[in-house]
Amino acid sequence: MASSLRRYGRRAVSMCRTRKPAFSTSCDDTSLLPQSGTSINLFSAINQALHIALETDSRAYVFGEDVSFGGVFRCTTGLADRFGKHRVFNTPLCEQGIVGFGVGLAAMGNRAIAEIQFADYIYPAFDQIVNEAAKFRYRSGNQFNCGGLTIRAPYGAVGHGGHYHSQSPEAFFCHVPGIKVVIPRSPQQAKGLLLSCIRDSNPIVFFEPKWLYRLAVEEVPEHDYMLPLSEAEVIREGSDITLVGWGAQLSIMEEACLDAEKDGISCELIDLKTLIPWDKETVEASVRKTGRLLISHEAPVTGGFGAEISASIVERCFLRLEAPVARICGLDTPFPLVFETFYLPTKNKILDAIKSTVNY
Amino acid sequence: MAFSLRKSKYVIYNNLKTRMGLFGITKNRSCWTSSPTHHHSTPIAAPFVQTFRNTCASFRNTGTLFSARRFESIKAGKQVLDFPGGMVAFTSEMSFISESPKERAHCYRVLDDNGQPIIHQNIVNEEVSITMYAHMVTLQIMDTIFYEAQRQGRISFYLTTNGEEAINIASAAALTIDDLIFPQYREPGVLLWRGFTLQEFANQCFGNKADYGKGRQMPIHYGSNKHNYFTISSTIATQLPHAVGAAYSLKMEKKDACVVTYFGDGGSSEGDFHAALNFAAVMEVPVIFICRNNGWAISTPTSDQFRSDGVVVKGKAYGVRSIRVDGNDALAIYNAVHAAREMAISEHRPILIEALAYRVGHHSTSDDSTKYRPANEIEFWRTSRDPVTRFRKWIESNGWWSGEAESELRSSVRKELLHAIQFAEKVEKPSISNIFTDVYDIPPLNLCEQEISLRETIKRYPEDYPPNVPV
Numbered sequence A: 001m002a003s004s005l006r007r008y009g010r011r012a013v014s015m016c017r018t019r020k021p022a023f024s025t026s027c028d029d030t031s032l033l034p035q036s037g038t039s040i041n042l043f044s045a046i047n048q049a050l051h052i053a054l055e056t057d058s059r060a061y062v063f064g065e066d067v068s069f070g071g072v073f074r075c076t077t078g079l080a081d082r083f084g085k086h087r088v089f090n091t092p093l094c095e096q097g098i099v100g101f102g103v104g105l106a107a108m109g110n111r112a113i114a115e116i117q118f119a120d121y122i123y124p125a126f127d128q129i130v131n132e133a134a135k136f137r138y139r140s141g142n143q144f145n146c147g148g149l150t151i152r153a154p155y156g157a158v159g160h161g162g163h164y165h166s167q168s169p170e171a172f173f174c175h176v177p178g179i180k181v182v183i184p185r186s187p188q189q190a191k192g193l194l195l196s197c198i199r200d201s202n203p204i205v206f207f208e209p210k211w212l213y214r215l216a217v218e219e220v221p222e223h224d225y226m227l228p229l230s231e232a233e234v235i236r237e238g239s240d241i242t243l244v245g246w247g248a249q250l251s252i253m254e255e256a257c258l259d260a261e262k263d264g265i266s267c268e269l270i271d272l273k274t275l276i277p278w279d280k281e282t283v284e285a286s287v288r289k290t291g292r293l294l295i296s297h298e299a300p301v302t303g304g305f306g307a308e309i310s311a312s313i314v315e316r317c318f319l320r321l322e323a324p325v326a327r328i329c330g331l332d333t334p335f336p337l338v339f340e341t342f343y344l345p346t347k348n349k350i351l352d353a354i355k356s357t358v359n360y
Numbered sequence B: 001m002a003f004s005l006r007k008s009k010y011v012i013y014n015n016l017k018t019r020m021g022l023f024g025i026t027k028n029r030s031c032w033t034s035s036p037t038h039h040h041s042t043p044i045a046a047p048f049v050q051t052f053r054n055t056c057a058s059f060r061n062t063g064t065l066f067s068a069r070r071f072e073s074i075k076a077g078k079q080v081l082d083f084p085g086g087m088v089a090f091t092s093e094m095s096f097i098s099e100s101p102k103e104r105a106h107c108y109r110v111l112d113d114n115g116q117p118i119i120h121q122n123i124v125n126e127e128v129s130i131t132m133y134a135h136m137v138t139l140q141i142m143d144t145i146f147y148e149a150q151r152q153g154r155i156s157f158y159l160t161t162n163g164e165e166a167i168n169i170a171s172a173a174a175l176t177i178d179d180l181i182f183p184q185y186r187e188p189g190v191l192l193w194r195g196f197t198l199q200e201f202a203n204q205c206f207g208n209k210a211d212y213g214k215g216r217q218m219p220i221h222y223g224s225n226k227h228n229y230f231t232i233s234s235t236i237a238t239q240l241p242h243a244v245g246a247a248y249s250l251k252m253e254k255k256d257a258c259v260v261t262y263f264g265d266g267g268s269s270e271g272d273f274h275a276a277l278n279f280a281a282v283m284e285v286p287v288i289f290i291c292r293n294n295g296w297a298i299s300t301p302t303s304d305q306f307r308s309d310g311v312v313v314k315g316k317a318y319g320v321r322s323i324r325v326d327g328n329d330a331l332a333i334y335n336a337v338h339a340a341r342e343m344a345i346s347e348h349r350p351i352l353i354e355a356l357a358y359r360v361g362h363h364s365t366s367d368d369s370t371k372y373r374p375a376n377e378i379e380f381w382r383t384s385r386d387p388v389t390r391f392r393k394w395i396e397s398n399g400w401w402s403g404e405a406e407s408e409l410r411s412s413v414r415k416e417l418l419h420a421i422q423f424a425e426k427v428e429k430p431s432i433s434n435i436f437t438d439v440y441d442i443p444p445l446n447l448c449e450q451e452i453s454l455r456e457t458i459k460r461y462p463e464d465y466p467p468n469v470p471v
């Protein structure tokens, strides 16, 4: 089932950074869509996943700052009413407390679904994630684990977030053996991946692209389904260059692919989905076919996860590469409010890099 | 009236400082000693500290830390443990310290709900009072107009201080400009009091090239070096340990100044709050922690935040002298902060002030608080408990204020603000070189390269970029 669903995510989101209303959806072949699916946005898809998680596991809990009334992004709407205040609750304003509490709750065999209000505010919990959650299993010789812990956090640009409501901190967590990092690109993906994360036996940081909470709309099956972790997906096939990305950045990359196509360049676009442990095989197979690689993410280029992908692919495909690996990413600066468009890896920056890589 | 204030704010301000000293100090001394909370906390804390010091000294001399002297009998029949940290008396009665006090910590106030003094004493004089009132009104008008500007899409975000005007202005009035401020985000009134102009506020909110933060941060993240007001960060409670470090510096430099840091009820849950209080006590630094307990942290009520008697009682656990104050009573705030400042500087000690108020506005322009709290609760605090109205009643009953003065003040502040906004909106944004500066003292190679590459992209695709940002 999961594999057929994976197709539904194709070109799931099409929106651009000028805050036009997002256009919903689109599957190349609409007949593939399940009858039961309705068009919903990304926060509603997350909400559905949380409903299902709480419904299907009486030992699942949802908590975090302002979670009771539905959360500042409305992802937890209706949960407290439906499942009661002992399973869905506000916590004090303390991220280290939220994650530490989640580690303990998960260590008792529960599904601890913690919300960090913004990815920018995950840092007070860094120690609990890096030294505790990530090493809980290893340090005990697998006597204990906190695999039931899932940490959700909205990440990324949103048009007016400035330093502390825009960050993409995924690379910090990709450097930590013992946790997984997952980022969905669309409502359908969000629901299926979040359910997989919640039910996975490892602590996971799940970053949600907050720009897409309302903007991305697509048909999402109403039933319980899971999408596989550590499986990348080719969301657009091509032969001249491979593009790898995740989350909200994919829609920008897709626009660049469409423009490049007008110039006769055929781009293959891969959604990595799980950043760690990542699906090298899918990326490698694609680069072996195209001979070129471009990676794009919003986080600063230096030390970003693009660097890791680049190094790995150079190791594996050195002789096949026809051009240096390109990285189109955020600038090496804090996220600056009025300069947001200048900071971001825009479509045209990607398009230029596609062309120069192909013409290298 | 605020206009003459604005023109020569510093002159008047300094004038006021001298005068306030005369009135403030004598009266204010009595205000903390007469406070019931202090009578409880002081005698317990002080001997404890003393014992600790004596004990240490004797240990060092004799080297008998774990010798027989450890169990020492002071009075016949009363056994005492000579424990590192001080003498601890033994008891055969097994009694747990209660999780809650028999009575909640009292709340210090000077004015009653009708703005009438409960105790008659010389508080602040006419000039200071009127200045305070004018600033509270200015803050209110600023909030109304900026909020509206956000609603019209002219600025991207805003957040009001409604209900907390007295905490903002009266605390600022009790300080001197040399005292350093480490703010959260709901204290622009402190900056206003210090002379930050309406134009400067507008420049920050519009992120134009006159904004000291160079357009990099969201609206309301003010900062002004010349006003000793450190730049706001959105991250909750992170400023609190900074305040302690800065206060240590003031102490080492023997400055006649203290550090004042503000935070919310929500902020008191962060680890940084606890670290800061503990550090402040141990380092013995002149810092005043002002907690604005406004009942809410976005949608989270204080009952979901802590089960202690608010924030004031946490001071005692860390060995920090503390007081709870009516945050809607400007005179009470003024007195408490004034007294706290005296103690902080002369005794090198931290002070915790918990001001009880209510967040009358939504959390911010991103919030609709009717989703999680009853409208009549908001309405009650907005009308019956408004700190500005209460203070106005007091100055009016002293014959210091009139309806005429009121309307003149309001219309001229409004005019000046509208002008400031119109002007700020027209000023161009900072140029793009400001993206790359200040990341470090000197931009390293990677940033220089990125700037060159960005400029090339802009040349190729000028239509991708906002026209009001100069290249």
Ligand SMILES: Cc1ncc(C[n+]2csc(CCOP(=O)(O)OP(=O)(O)O)c2C)c(N)n1
Residues within 6 Å of the ligand: A065, A093, A095, A117, A121, A124, B186, B234, B235, B236, B263, B264, B265, B266, B267, B268, B292, B294, B296, B297, B298, B359, B363
């Ligand atoms: C570390 C961190 N976590 C979460 C947030 C999101 N947030 C912004 S304001 C706020 C509530 C703060 O409440 P309080 O400290 O009571 O201040 P108030 O807004 O009431 O003045 C929260 C949770 C943040 N800014 N920083």
Ligand SMILES: [Mg+2]
Residues within 6 Å of the ligand: B264, B265, B266, B292, B293, B294, B295, B296, B297, B298, B359
């Ligand atoms: Mg609050």
